[in-house]
Amino acid sequence: MCLLAAWLLLRGRAPEVAKTPEAEDAPAAPVATPPPFPPRRTVQAPAPAAPGEEVVVTSDGLPIMPASPDARIPEGPVHPHPITPQHQRIYAENRLIGGLNGAMDVKDVPAMRRFLEQYRREYPEDNEMLQDGYAVIADCFEHPGAQSRAAAERWVQTHNGSTLKRFVNRHCLEPPP
Numbered sequence: 001m002c003l004l005a006a007w008l009l010l011r012g013r014a015p016e017v018a019k020t021p022e023a024e025d026a027p028a029a030p031v032a033t034p035p036p037f038p039p040r041r042t043v044q045a046p047a048p049a050a051p052g053e054e055v056v057v058t059s060d061g062l063p064i065m066p067a068s069p070d071a072r073i074p075e076g077p078v079h080p081h082p083i084t085p086q087h088q089r090i091y092a093e094n095r096l097i098g099g100l101n102g103a104m105d106v107k108d109v110p111a112m113r114r115f116l117e118q119y120r121r122e123y124p125e126d127n128e129m130l131q132d133g134y135a136v137i138a139d140c141f142e143h144p145g146a147q148s149r150a151a152a153e154r155w156v157q158t159h160n161g162s163t164l165k166r167f168v169n170r171h172c173l174e175p176p177p
Contacts, residue, residue: 062078
């Protein structure tokens with residue numbers, strides 16, 4: 001017991017280091033402390049636009065690279081690319097998928113069907129092959145049973161790399177909790 005108390009007491013002490021006479025006489029080196037805040041970044045104002053030309057500037061004061069290859073490129077630093085119609089199309093598709101996911105989470109089949117109809121109408125190419133997967137899930141919610149389960153199993157086997165596979169498994173093939 002005494003050994004334990006002595007060990008705990010000595011454990012908190014820093015080890016004693018023998019000091020050389022030279023070390024005692026030398027002044028301590030100044031310690032550089034970093035500034036409390038990072039230095040402010042100054043942004044050069046964009047060049048004024050020519051008459052009839054619009055320069056889009058973000059909240060940090062930097063202009064955005066123009067979408068048109070014919071447009072004048074602003075001087076100085078710019079954000080790398082503009083929001084093009086292709087970007088807006090991708091964002092709209094992501095919003096539709098978000099709506100489908102939200103409806104799927106609460107098992108709202110009519111909302112899923114509405115979103116799915118819009119998705120098929122606006123994105124007939126279905127590059128990610130998601131539309132049939134959402135339809136399978138909606139069918140499983142609406143008509144649970146052997147027929148929708150068999151359709152879900154066929155879909156899972158033919159869409160091995162799909163991001164919807166786990167949701168088809170969860171909502172159609174796994175036993176309910």
